[in-house]
Amino acid sequence: MQHTISFTQHDKPTPIVAQVPTNTLLADAAHIAGIDIGQPCGGQGRCGRCAVQVTGGTVRRRSTLRLSPADVEQGYALACQTVVEGDVSIFVPPQEKIERRLTTDRVVAEVTVPEGYEYLQDQTVRRIHLELTPPSMDDQTDDWSRLQIAFRQQQNMERVTCSVDLLRKMGQVLRDGDWNVTAVVDVSNVIQSGESNHTIQLIDLQPGLVDEYSPLWGIAIDIGTTTVSLWLVDLVTGRVRAQVAEYNGQIARGEDVISRIIYASKNGGGQELRQRVLDTINSLLETACKRVNAKAGDVVKATIAGNSTMMHLLLGIPAENIRLSPFITAVNHPPILTARAVGLNTNPEASVDCLPGVASYVGADITAGVLSSGVDVADDVTLFLDVGTNGETVLGNRDWLVTCACSAGPAFEGAGVVNGMRATQGAIEEVWINSDTFEPTYRVIGGGKPKGICGSGLIALLSEAFITGILDKAGNVNLMANSSRVREGAHGGEYVVAWGTESESGEDIVLSRVDVDNLLRAKAAIYAGFTVLAETVGILLESVSKVLVGGSFGKYINVEKAVQIGLLPDMDWSRFEFLGNTSVKGAYYTLLDWRKRERITEIAKRMTYIELSADNSFYEAFTSALFLPHTDLSKFPSVAEVLENKQADTEKSTHVDK
Amino acid sequence: MPIEIPKDKWPGSIKSITIGATSAEGGTRAKIITIGGGTTMPYLQFDAPVLSGDEAPNKPVIAIEIKSHKPEDWSPLLAEVWGEAMSDPAEWAKKAEEAGADLIVLALTVDDSAEDAVRVVKSVLSATGLPLIVWGPGQAEKDNELLVPVSEATKGEKLVLGICEDKNYRTIVATAMANGHLVQARAPMDVNLSKQLNILISDMGMPKDRILMDPTTGALGYGIEYGYSVMERLRLAALQGDAMTQFPMIVTPGFEAWKTKESKVGEGVPEAWGDWTARAINWETITATALVESGADIVVLRHPESVKRVKGAIEELITA
Numbered sequence: 001m002q003h004t005i006s007f008t009q010h011d012k013p014t015p016i017v018a019q020v021p022t023n024t025l026l027a028d029a030a031h032i033a034g035i036d037i038g039q040p041c042g043g044q045g046r047c048g049r050c051a052v053q054v055t056g057g058t059v060r061r062r063s064t065l066r067l068s069p070a071d072v073e074q075g076y077a078l079a080c081q082t083v084v085e086g087d088v089s090i091f092v093p094p095q096e097k098i099e100r101r102l103t104t105d106r107v108v109a110e111v112t113v114p115e116g117y118e119y120l121q122d123q124t125v126r127r128i129h130l131e132l133t134p135p136s137m138d139d140q141t142d143d144w145s146r147l148q149i150a151f152r153q154q155q156n157m158e159r160v161t162c163s164v165d166l167l168r169k170m171g172q173v174l175r176d177g178d179w180n181v182t183a184v185v186d187v188s189n190v191i192q193s194g195e196s197n198h199t200i201q202l203i204d205l206q207p208g209l210v211d212e213y214s215p216l217w218g219i220a221i222d223i224g225t226t227t228v229s230l231w232l233v234d235l236v237t238g239r240v241r242a243q244v245a246e247y248n249g250q251i252a253r254g255e256d257v258i259s260r261i262i263y264a265s266k267n268g269g270g271q272e273l274r275q276r277v278l279d280t281i282n283s284l285l286e287t288a289c290k291r292v293n294a295k296a297g298d299v300v301k302a303t304i305a306g307n308s309t310m311m312h313l314l315l316g317i318p319a320e321n322i323r324l325s326p327f328i329t330a331v332n333h334p335p336i337l338t339a340r341a342v343g344l345n346t347n348p349e350a351s352v353d354c355l356p357g358v359a360s361y362v363g364a365d366i367t368a369g370v371l372s373s374g375v376d377v378a379d380d381v382t383l384f385l386d387v388g389t390n391g392e393t394v395l396g397n398r399d400w401l402v403t404c405a406c407s408a409g410p411a412f413e414g415a416g417v418v419n420g421m422r423a424t425q426g427a428i429e430e431v432w433i434n435s436d437t438f439e440p441t442y443r444v445i446g447g448g449k450p451k452g453i454c455g456s457g458l459i460a461l462l463s464e465a466f467i468t469g470i471l472d473k474a475g476n477v478n479l480m481a482n483s484s485r486v487r488e489g490a491h492g493g494e495y496v497v498a499w500g501t502e503s504e505s506g507e508d509i510v511l512s513r514v515d516v517d518n519l520l521r522a523k524a525a526i527y528a529g530f531t532v533l534a535e536t537v538g539i540l541l542e543s544v545s546k547v548l549v550g551g552s553f554g555k556y557i558n559v560e561k562a563v564q565i566g567l568l569p570d571m572d573w574s575r576f577e578f579l580g581n582t583s584v585k586g587a588y589y590t591l592l593d594w595r596k597r598e599r600i601t602e603i604a605k606r607m608t609y610i611e612l613s614a615d616n617s618f619y620e621a622f623t624s625a626l627f628l629p630h631t632d633l634s635k636f637p638s639v640a641e642v643l644e645n646k647q648a649d650t651e652k653s654t655h656v657d658k
Numbered sequence: 659m660p661i662e663i664p665k666d667k668w669p670g671s672i673k674s675i676t677i678g679a680t681s682a683e684g685g686t687r688a689k690i691i692t693i694g695g696g697t698t699m700p701y702l703q704f705d706a707p708v709l710s711g712d713e714a715p716n717k718p719v720i721a722i723e724i725k726s727h728k729p730e731d732w733s734p735l736l737a738e739v740w741g742e743a744m745s746d747p748a749e750w751a752k753k754a755e756e757a758g759a760d761l762i763v764l765a766l767t768v769d770d771s772a773e774d775a776v777r778v779v780k781s782v783l784s785a786t787g788l789p790l791i792v793w794g795p796g797q798a799e800k801d802n803e804l805l806v807p808v809s810e811a812t813k814g815e816k817l818v819l820g821i822c823e824d825k826n827y828r829t830i831v832a833t834a835m836a837n838g839h840l841v842q843a844r845a846p847m848d849v850n851l852s853k854q855l856n857i858l859i860s861d862m863g864m865p866k867d868r869i870l871m872d873p874t875t876g877a878l879g880y881g882i883e884y885g886y887s888v889m890e891r892l893r894l895a896a897l898q899g900d901a902m903t904q905f906p907m908i909v910t911p912g913f914e915a916w917k918t919k920e921s922k923v924g925e926g927v928p929e930a931w932g933d934w935t936a937r938a939i940n941w942e943t944i945t946a947t948a949l950v951e952s953g954a955d956i957v958v959l960r961h962p963e964s965v966k967r968v969k970g971a972i973e974e975l976i977t978a
Contacts, residue, residue, distance in 0.1 A: 476828075476858075
């Protein structure tokens with residue numbers, strides 16, 4: 001019996017109609033109607049990308065995997081899994097909309113100005129207008145005293161101090177502005193003590209009266225072992241005006257903190273590493289400022305998060321003792337410094353606040369992450385994972401916090417992977433592989449030609465290659481797979497994600513055996529870290545109410561795929577939240593609000609550090625996690641189910657072939 | 659008043675596995691061997707006695723290792739005891755059977771071509787009626803090149819082919835499956851890695867009664883404690899019901915013991931070390947006996963005297 005199927009596309013006004021018999025797949029009907037509905041997984045109902053909305057008529061859904069009951073309620077159906085049983089009207093939504101709806105995709109949280117931000121109450125730097133009485137033969141007061149008098153009389157600021165550099169340029173500035181000046185001052189001492197007679201630091205002095213509402217620039221920085229991120233913030237409105245990131249220039253001298261420390265302890269090595277990270281930061285600063293037509297020298301405040309080693313290397317403090325037992329840092333909580341002393345190209349008087357860390361391997365990046373993710377105020381037990389070069393984990397709530405760290409390597413930041421890259425324009429951030437043909441479908445950040453693969457893309461690729469059988473559970477490339485994309489490469493088997501003809505560089509983009517090993521080690525270290533931590537404090541992972549994930553990923557993370565490779569625990573997807581770079585976000589919060597700054601000091605004091613190398617349970621957990629998804633498949637029931645279904649499918653099709 | 663001794667009951671057990679096929683079963687072996695079947699930790703005779711007969715749990719067996727070419731790097735003590743036979747694998751296999759081997763391990767070398775390998779394996783099969791284990795030379799490509807034709811030429815014999823490792827197992831497993839053989843799966847002294855390799859092999863569809871696991875071991879004084887505890891833990895995991903660790907274990911104390919300085923070197927060593935031959939045989943025997951006690955099902959040895967002594971030790975363990 002023939003039925004009339006009417007397809008309405010989101011971008012076309014007139015519906016297209018096709019005649020098809022009963023039990024025709026919607027995907028086939030669409031094909032007959034000349035409408036292309038993408039089926040990245042090869043029509044197996046695995047990816048959910050072919051969802052359409054049935055607006056009228058009767059269909060039968062063979063599978064609604066990937067659709068929530070609410071979706072089905074609204075008429076959504078997978079075109080590759082749904083057959084027509086009468087005349088039907090279909091709406092074909094835009095691809096973007098489908099991605100938003102899919103339960104597996106988690107959009108990384110965006111940055112919003114913290115609610116209730118009040119510059120005049122929360123901020124420690126202020127812009128002040130001063131109108132001075134010009135000197136005369138009768139009033140022979142010196143320039144500096146004249147300025148101090150204005151502070152006292154007009155702002156009730158008793159004790160203002162400044163650097164010799166400011167003294168040097170003060171006379172000219174006062175005269176250029178015809179004795180009207182705009183001062184930028186740091187009032188943290190006054191704010192924090194609540195008493196007005198504490199010292200106030202003069203940071204900047206400009207001629208004339210600068211618009212009160214014009215931006216006052218501050219920067220929040222996260223120095224990661226692999227990636228450095230910098231946010232340029234208007235301290236008046238609290239808005240983040242530019243976000244930039246780049247690989248840490250120190251990578252050229254070692255990929256992990258240990259090799260950096262060793263390098264630093266060699267003659268001149270410490271100085272070189274300090275210069276390299278300063279170059280990275282200053283170039284990011286330049287880029288960010290250019291975007292908003294500001295000058296680096298206009299930046300009057302900086303807050304820095306980063307692991308303890310990065311902090312030591314930035315400040316040029318010897319770091320050897322971090323590496324040597326009993327693993328003691330020189331400083332967990334550096335005093336407030338000036339940009340001049342640190343070497344930042346901001347205003348040299350700008351205060352540089354290096355946030356407090358906990359221990360050698362749990363630094364300010366984690367305290368900042370705890371602050372921005374809110375684990376320290378959570379009612380229920382929460383797990384916070386920072387998926388970076390050092391896989392740090394925090395478990396706890398508002399009553400207690402425990403933490404551990406393990407070395408995961410830079411793979412999830414796209415470093416140490418042949419075609420890896422940061423999550424920027426041109427990075428493949430999501431991949432599906434058709435399990436019959438092994439042909440991939442991918443999504444590129446920015447939509448252009450692919451240049452490489454970023455962390456989220458690598459997770460997706462590893463998962464798809466594993467589920468489709470291109471990789472075995474140990475990550476070996478199955479060279480018997482029938483596809484030209486699976487081949488012998490320079491370092492063992494490899495899979496071609498994009499041919500040279502499709503890529504930006506003209507060269508093939510591949511996932512090599514070495515990459516797979518690096519990714520496996522990274523995910524195993526992270527998984528082992530949080531499982532051992534949870535075991536140590538006697539908490540079952542299932543009882544954790546929320547899993548907060550930080551890291552330099554792209555915009556989306558596919559939870560299902562992160563579970564399939566065994567990076568994240570197999571639990572209800574709704575419990576996961578992806579927060580993006582939580583470290584720089586924590587630095588941003590403390591940059592804005594001095595109370596948050598006090599809270600982070602509290603967090604650092606409250607966290608209990610657990611040393612994983614104290615016994616062999618970590619190593620044990622690590623080797624058992626060094627497998628896809630895990631040596632103990634019973635820990636990953638959802639993945640076991642996918643594998644069983646696939647096995648059943650294969651057997652069915654083999655049977656048909658006979 | 660009689661006291662009833664409580665018996666420990668584990669949820670899992672070791673698989674019983676048979677190596678070799680008689681003519682009735684499609685092979686040519688005069689003797690076949692069944693190992694495994696354990697239901698308790700080794701030699702807890704009060705729980706479930708290991709028997710001398712053909713019933714499970716089966717007692718451990720001893721394989722003697724021979725090579726397709728006379729090995730130049732073996733100890734002169736071994737060359738002395740095997741003599742001329744070392745130059746002829748068939749002759750060597752016969753002498754090994756006379757020395758009391760339950761089965762033969764034939765190690766091929768890099769100098770063998772595929773034709774050589776098939777010829778040597780066939781000559782050994784006709785020289786002895788014992789079940790046979792065939793090892794490649796230990797280089798992935800060469801292993802595959804030699805073992806595939808050997809496997810095809812001996813279809814139905816139920817040989818054990820090895821050695822599968824996580825980076826090279828597919829080809830060997832595929833050919834063993836197609837030709838009715840078993841495989842030896844070696845992982846480097848780690849419970850998880852052993853289990854992972856067993857999973858990979860099982861995922862290819864290899865029946866579970868055709869996998870032997872080789873946890874790798876060390877000689878006395880050279881890491882035997884580690885090897886021992888890994889085997890013990892594998893056995894515990896198996897008894898607790900972990901299906902991917904329930905395979906019988908094969909270990910190579912002969913190989914390990916004969917590469918130690920104590921066995922290899924006769925001159926320029928402290929006088930207190932005593933007689934060289936006695937020391938070398940002791941080294942192999944003590945290594946092997948310890949491994950038997952930790953649950954080994956096949957121990958691969960090199961010296962006939964060690965074979966005799968380890969056999970005696972096994973008898974004592976099950977009759978004591």
